Amino acid sequence: MTDSGFQEADMTEAFQWQRRVGFGDCDPAGIAYTGTLSNLALEALDVFWEEVLDGKGWYRMNTEYGFGMPFVHMEMDFKAPVIPGTPLVFSVAPEAVGRSSVRLRLSAEQGGVLRFTASFVSVFVTTPGMEKIPVPEIVRAALARRFGPDAGI
Amino acid sequence: MTDSGFQEADMTEAFQWQRRVGFGDCDPAGIAYTGTLSNLALEALDVFWEEVLDGKGWYRMNTEYGFGMPFVHMEMDFKAPVIPGTPLVFSVAPEAVGRSSVRLRLSAEQGGVLRFTASFVSVFVTTPGMEKIPVPEIVRAALARRFGPDAGI
Amino acid sequence: MTDSGFQEADMTEAFQWQRRVGFGDCDPAGIAYTGTLSNLALEALDVFWEEVLDGKGWYRMNTEYGFGMPFVHMEMDFKAPVIPGTPLVFSVAPEAVGRSSVRLRLSAEQGGVLRFTASFVSVFVTTPGMEKIPVPEIVRAALARRFGPDAGI
Amino acid sequence: MTDSGFQEADMTEAFQWQRRVGFGDCDPAGIAYTGTLSNLALEALDVFWEEVLDGKGWYRMNTEYGFGMPFVHMEMDFKAPVIPGTPLVFSVAPEAVGRSSVRLRLSAEQGGVLRFTASFVSVFVTTPGMEKIPVPEIVRAALARRFGPDAGI
Numbered sequence: 177m178t179d180s181g182f183q184e185a186d187m188t189e190a191f192q193w194q195r196r197v198g199f200g201d202c203d204p205a206g207i208a209y210t211g212t213l214s215n216l217a218l219e220a221l222d223v224f225w226e227e228v229l230d231g232k233g234w235y236r237m238n239t240e241y242g243f244g245m246p247f248v249h250m251e252m253d254f255k256a257p258v259i260p261g262t263p264l265v266f267s268v269a270p271e272a273v274g275r276s277s278v279r280l281r282l283s284a285e286q287g288g289v290l291r292f293t294a295s296f297v298s299v300f301v302t303t304p305g306m307e308k309i310p311v312p313e314i315v316r317a318a319l320a321r322r323f324g325p326d327a328g329i
Numbered sequence: 330m331t332d333s334g335f336q337e338a339d340m341t342e343a344f345q346w347q348r349r350v351g352f353g354d355c356d357p358a359g360i361a362y363t364g365t366l367s368n369l370a371l372e373a374l375d376v377f378w379e380e381v382l383d384g385k386g387w388y389r390m391n392t393e394y395g396f397g398m399p400f401v402h403m404e405m406d407f408k409a410p411v412i413p414g415t416p417l418v419f420s421v422a423p424e425a426v427g428r429s430s431v432r433l434r435l436s437a438e439q440g441g442v443l444r445f446t447a448s449f450v451s452v453f454v455t456t457p458g459m460e461k462i463p464v465p466e467i468v469r470a471a472l473a474r475r476f477g478p479d480a481g482i
Numbered sequence: 483m484t485d486s487g488f489q490e491a492d493m494t495e496a497f498q499w500q501r502r503v504g505f506g507d508c509d510p511a512g513i514a515y516t517g518t519l520s521n522l523a524l525e526a527l528d529v530f531w532e533e534v535l536d537g538k539g540w541y542r543m544n545t546e547y548g549f550g551m552p553f554v555h556m557e558m559d560f561k562a563p564v565i566p567g568t569p570l571v572f573s574v575a576p577e578a579v580g581r582s583s584v585r586l587r588l589s590a591e592q593g594g595v596l597r598f599t600a601s602f603v604s605v606f607v608t609t610p611g612m613e614k615i616p617v618p619e620i621v622r623a624a625l626a627r628r629f630g631p632d633a634g635i
Numbered sequence: 636m637t638d639s640g641f642q643e644a645d646m647t648e649a650f651q652w653q654r655r656v657g658f659g660d661c662d663p664a665g666i667a668y669t670g671t672l673s674n675l676a677l678e679a680l681d682v683f684w685e686e687v688l689d690g691k692g693w694y695r696m697n698t699e700y701g702f703g704m705p706f707v708h709m710e711m712d713f714k715a716p717v718i719p720g721t722p723l724v725f726s727v728a729p730e731a732v733g734r735s736s737v738r739l740r741l742s743a744e745q746g747g748v749l750r751f752t753a754s755f756v757s758v759f760v761t762t763p764g765m766e767k768i769p770v771p772e773i774v775r776a777a778l779a780r781r782f783g784p785d786a787g788i
Contacts, residue, residue, distance in 0.1 A: 198375045199387035200368065200517055204508045205697050205762060206392060210706050211506050211677045215353065215670035222351045234352035235413040238664050239359060247669050251710035257765065260388040303664060306716065353670050355663045358544050358609060363553050364524045364659050368517035391511050400516050404557035410612065456511060459563065504681045505693035506674065512698060521659065528657045540658035541719040545665060566694040 189323055190267035190283075193223045197260045197286075208258035217252065217282055217294050220266040224280070228318050238303045243312055245298040248277070252294040262287045270319050276300055276308050278315070342476055343420035343436075346376045350413045350439075361411035370405065370435055370447050373419040377433070381471050391456045396465060398451040401430070405447040415440045423472050429453055429461050431468070495629055496573035496589075499529045503566045503592075514564035523558065523588055523600050526572040530586070534624050544609050549618055551604040554583070558600040568593045576625050582606055582614050584621070648782055649726035652682045656719045656745075667717035676711065676741055676753050679725040683739070687777050697762050702771060704757040707736070711753040721746045729778050735759055735767050737774070 203209040226233030238244045265285050272279040282294040300309050356362040379386030391397045418438050425432040435447040453462050509515040532539030544550045571591050578585040588600040606615050662668040685692030697703045724744050731738040741753040759768050
């Protein structure tokens with residue numbers, strides 16, 4: 177796998193989610209605002225975890241399960257403007273799982289055209305307290321179950 | 330029709346839209362932030378117009394059709410906290426259509442429990458220029474077609 | 483005091499706060515987005531409480547002091563578009579304090595021109611638990627100290 | 636200059652801006668939400684340009700000057716949680732100016748503690764039309780005037 181994108185194999189396996197883009201998402205340049213795009217990407221990741229972990233997304237992790245996964249790194253590469261009129265389709269897949277961290281890759285397209293790619297690294301911590309912990313076993317098992325033992329996990 | 334809610338008849342006819350509530354929508358009190366709720370309500374209205382006007386939502390109105398509909402009034406009554414874990418279901422219907430203005434009513438529920446109601450008044454204006462204009466005939470006709478000639482139109 | 487605005491006396495006493503309006507606050511119509519305006523108004527209220535209560539704004543209320551003040555009602559009347567290039571100046575003052583609730587009025591101007599007015603009603607509750615409680619004595623005393631015993635308190 | 640931070644010299648020259656962090660900026664984990672941090676960083680960049688270009692920030696660029704500077708890349712490294720109670724202080728400085736692009740580096744601290752660093756690359760384009768153009772001469776000259784001819788420009 178190169179650093180710059182999903183492998184073909186990853187793309188077919190990736191988690192997919194789509195979202196409408198509307199007037200309130202856009203700025204005076206008439207395209208989706210960069211700050212909004214980072215928020216939409218984060219929302220896609222929240223949905224990803226909710227799906228992979230059977231409903232235990234960020235909210236329940238933090239409020240019921242005693243752990244959170246704050247970001248230590250995010251990066252986004254913008255390829256083409258995101259505009260209203262056609263849904264924004266996200267693909268999310270794990271790229272690497274370390275001892276305490278997980279790296280996800282994300283791509284977003286509209287009308288079959290790639291709009292941006294992104295990469296996010298989170299570490300697992302206790303809540304409250306924010307002490308770093310190993311990747312919880314339920315997380316590791318769920319990723320392996322969904323993406324296979326070969327998916328960088 | 331009273332000022333405080335939908336009539337039974339309106340409720341069955343109302344436009345419906347639903348949206349996930351996630352971690353990023355919530356504040357340190359663990360419930361959806363008030364400012365987020367007003368944004369979600371506005372997004373529901375944007376979807377309402379896009380549906381009623383066959384795709385001519387706020388974005389295309391402003392950028393292609395030469396008119397916009399800025400708000401002159403909004404009010405929201407919060408009945409119960411909005412939380413993650415179950416979709417937020419919006420109902421939107423016109424309450425009154427004047428010469429240059431339209432008033433929409435909105436309600437939002439989760440799990441069958443009413444969370445908030447809202448009322449919004451917009452006036453129609455040219456873009457650019459922001460000169461007040463009568464409700465465009467395509468808007469009036471579309472509302473009558475969707476909600477019937479009796480729906481305060 | 484009429485329902486539609488501050489009395490002269492209130493205006494001179496009102497808490498003032500100002501904020502820059504930028505590109506990311508604006509929508510494709512080139513003016514500040516309505517959803518952003520409600521967020522800016524809420525931020526002004528948060529600053530108001532932080533100032534009146536010597537640093538005990540919404541965050542510390544919820545996380546340290548065991549109470550919160552969720553909104554039960556908000557309304558905004560938009561008089562003129564908010565645009566970048568000159569600060570948005572907020573005035574906030576209490577309008578009424580009840581047994582468990584407080585109503586604040588807010589106005590916002592740019593370049594000496596009134597842009598919108600708003601009214602917000604919050605009730606006081608325990609956190610966690612969300613049980614309604616009387617207006618905390620420290621809140622009542624702080625409002626009286628800042629706005630005088632006549633300010634609807 | 637290394638890729639991972641400002642040089643000592645850059646730090647003293649960097650543009651500084653600070654902003655309050657409030658309740659609405661935070662999530663159920665009790666810290667500023669990652670999506671909010673990216674928005675605050677973007678706001679700091681908008682202020683940076685407004686200052687460097689004597690008021691010609693993103694809004695006036697797009698609406699009056701016929702050019703914009705959409706992002707092609709952004710990355711953020713989070714070092715410590717951002718919390719309410721003390722201002723978030725941004726430092727922004729140019730790292731490299733190419734033919735059509737500019738790379739800015741940003742760091743943000745609270746109470747003297749580094750919270751995150753970030754790097755942003757924008758390209759200059761016409762508005763409307765989004766045709767790539769060389770870095771406008773007024774931009775190049777303003778950066779040289781503010782940061783000196785040696786600042787990667």
